[in-house]
Amino acid sequence: MAEPQPVAPAPVAAEVPPQRIAAALVVGWLVPGAGHAMLGRLRRGIVFFVLIMGSFGLGLAHDGRLALYSPREGFLTGLQLVANVGVGPADLLARMSVYGEAAYVVPETSAPNYRQRIETFRDRQRSAVSAYGTAYLWSAGLMNLLLLMDVWDIAKRRKD
Amino acid sequence: MRSHFAHLTLYSGIIATFFSVLSRRDRREQLRFGVMVWLAMAGGVIALAYLMLPFPR
Numbered sequence: 259m260a261e262p263q264p265v266a267p268a269p270v271a272a273e274v275p276p277q278r279i280a281a282a283l284v285v286g287w288l289v290p291g292a293g294h295a296m297l298g299r300l301r302r303g304i305v306f307f308v309l310i311m312g313s314f315g316l317g318l319a320h321d322g323r324l325a326l327y328s329p330r331e332g333f334l335t336g337l338q339l340v341a342n343v344g345v346g347p348a349d350l351l352a353r354m355s356v357y358g359e360a361a362y363v364v365p366e367t368s369a370p371n372y373r374q375r376i377e378t379f380r381d382r383q384r385s386a387v388s389a390y391g392t393a394y395l396w397s398a399g400l401m402n403l404l405l406l407m408d409v410w411d412i413a414k415r416r417k418d
Numbered sequence: 419m420r421s422h423f424a425h426l427t428l429y430s431g432i433i434a435t436f437f438s439v440l441s442r443r444d445r446r447e448q449l450r451f452g453v454m455v456w457l458a459m460a461g462g463v464i465a466l467a468y469l470m471l472p473f474p475r
Contacts, residue, residue: 302439309436316428320419390425397429401436408440418443 274413286409287346290402293409306405314345314352314398321382322391324353326375328364335364344399356382430459 274282274297286293291307294300325338339362342349353361357378365372382388411417419425438452 305439306436309432309439313432387420390419390429393429394432397433404440 273415279410279413282409282413283406286406287344287402290346290398290405293405294412297409297412299412306401310345310398310401310405311348313394313401314348317391317393317395317398318352320387320391320394321385322393322395323383323388324349324356324361324379324395326364326379327362338396340403341396341399344401344403345395346402349399426460426463430456433459 278296282293282296285296289307290310291303291305293303294306295303323338323342325335325342327339328335350360353359357375359371361375365375382391385391408417434452434456437455438448442448442451
């Protein structure tokens with residue numbers, strides 16, 4: 259009778275070096291889906307890029323809210339800003355195009371750019387489709403932040 | 419685009435596709451999960467709207 263052969267342990271995938279994890283996270287924030295592509299999940303990365311940038315584009319086209327941080331409502335406006343900024347530098351480009359500058363905060367009422375910034379903000383909010391646009395914009399940012407957590411899990415071999 | 423229904427279907431489609439690709443690996447599983455999420459979102463909204471029909475503004 260043949261002796262049972264010892265079963266070889268399943269090969270354990272090598273851990274991703276910390277520098278590469280950090281790079282994948284940064285690149286993933288800069289370009290949605292690129293973190294996955296960096297870790298060898300190119301097809302998934304492309305799908306995520308299309309979904310997130312599509313949602314972001316729809317948000318801009320429908321006058322979605324590019325939130326401004328206001329100390330008077332710090333918590334809520336802070337969360338809104340996180341949802342906007344989550345999408346990466348595309349948010350900065352959108353702000354440059356909409357506000358004419360990198361606007362992230364409601365300026366002091368005495369500031370020379372106060373009126374112009376607030377008017378731009380309110381004009382977009384008055385649009386009939388702004389609520390839809392805001393949903394698309396903030397979802398794009400939040401989806402990208404979720405992707406960064408997914409990149410972390412893939413790099414730590416907690417997930418395929 | 420101003421149609422509530424078009425936005426409902428499009429937004430649900432984006433979210434359903436995102437979560438199916440994020441949480442499932444097998445192509446058939448992704449399709450099943452995506453359709454379920456889409457139906458839950460779109461169907462849930464339509465059901466809620468139907469329930470609210472007797473209570474106009």
